[in-house]
Amino acid sequence: MTTTIAPPVREVLLDCVRTATAAPSLHNSQPWKFQVRGGRVDVYADPSRRLHVLDPDGREQLMSVGAAVFTLRLAIRNSGYRSDFTLFPEADEPGLVARVIVTRPSPVTRSAEALAAAVPHRHTNRWPFAQIPVPRVALDRLRDAARREGAVLATANPAGRDAVLRLARFADAELRRRPGYRDELARWTGGSVRNDGVPLRAAGPWDALEYVPMRDFTEASAQQRTGEPFEPYPTILVLATDGDRRVDGVRAGQALQRVLLTATWQDLATTPISQPVEVPSVRRLLIEPGSGLFAQMILRVGYGRGAEGSPRRPLSEVLLPSRPGDTARRRWSE
Known part of the structure; x- marks a missing residue:
């Protein structure tokens, strides 16, 4: 007897992508695109949002996308699933930075809950800090x-x-x-x-x-x-x-x-x-x-005063179509 594990419903993964957009990025450029297909999410670097003066080789853009990939993995874990990921899974698509695949349901751990709860509260703080040593x-x-x-x-x-x-x-x-x-x-x-x-x-x-x-x-x-x-x-x-x-x-x-x-x-x-x-x-x-x-x-x-967060783009602006054969998939890797 073979047991088939159903992937999370699309709405769950879309919520995870929405959480991933809270990741930090250089100048809050949010240089990422996501594509949801069944139980997997492909994460792309958006070339139109790279800062060519500060980041001519794209290293910091890849760091920004990497931060989004981790946040996506964390959101999936906090939704009650485990996942695997592969970096640059397709050699002919350099803009495809990561493929995150949901593997199986799993109870949420306290550490995952704690990190996930921190996501909406993580903001770059550009204010003075207290003169208190960090333990x-x-x-x-x-x-x-x-x-x-x-x-x-x-x-x-x-x-x-x-x-x-x-x-x-x-x-x-x-x-x-x-x-x-x-x-x-x-x-x-x-x-x-x-x-x-x-x-x-x-x-x-x-x-x-x-x-x-x-x-x-x-x-x-x-x-x-x-x-x-x-x-x-x-x-x-x-x-x-x-x-x-x-x-x-x-x-x-x-x-x-x-x-x-x-x-x-x-x-x-x-x-x-x-x-x-x-x-x-x-x-x-x-x-x-x-x-x-x-x-x-x-x-x-x-330790510092509370800092306000920066705005985020809506899901509609960062989500690529998931129809089979959609050409937009390649457009973002150019």
Whole structure:
């Protein structure tokens, strides 16, 4: 006698895709598309939403898509199913980043419930944090979260912290001199009626101590950016992988989202600091050359005031048709 396991109904997977769109992305560009077919979800990178000035090789876009893939996997797990995933499953479709296939029903674990509950509360916090040390046990949980997704998360010691932030300030200045930087920033600075980009209410102040470099999302607007003193001794983490291929970018994105959600359920605020990894000469200095690791993202963590979330596109804008033979499937891999 053969037992056939029915996949979840389409509505369940659509809810999981909707949850996946809450993932973080560079400038809240939301550079993903999803296609639901039976018990599988294909996740694509949307080339029209890549930031060519900051991310010319598409590494950060793959991280963003990877964060969405992890959130999708988590949502499926929280719906009472297990899943398997394959990265870049079809060689002739480079835009198809991941295929997530539901495998079987399974009771929801407390850890999955906790991470899933954190999804709507995870927001990039661009405000000053309290001068309260992050407990070692909390940092251990963050390191374990990265390890579970095949990445390494290291806490910078005081000298390393100062060096990383010094490099971040240098990289920020270098990026501002890049041709097209301000135009690209203006495109992704959201207004009140947009469903993507960074709204001005989420932009945050600049650090009056000029220590922590915060990207200025207000410079393309008439809004005056205020200054506030940030914490003088921030906790800085470096997320790294043991390779730097496309698959490693996706892996880093999955690890980043697990780390961010683990921080959120511990009531920690988080700020990805991406400027140092957007300047190749600076990125190479973030990790010891002999370590065999590649820096993928810098994170600032701590205890801070609540931060508002950025808008999200509706499901209708990120869902591809699932009809057999639909040509839209290839269009997004071009």
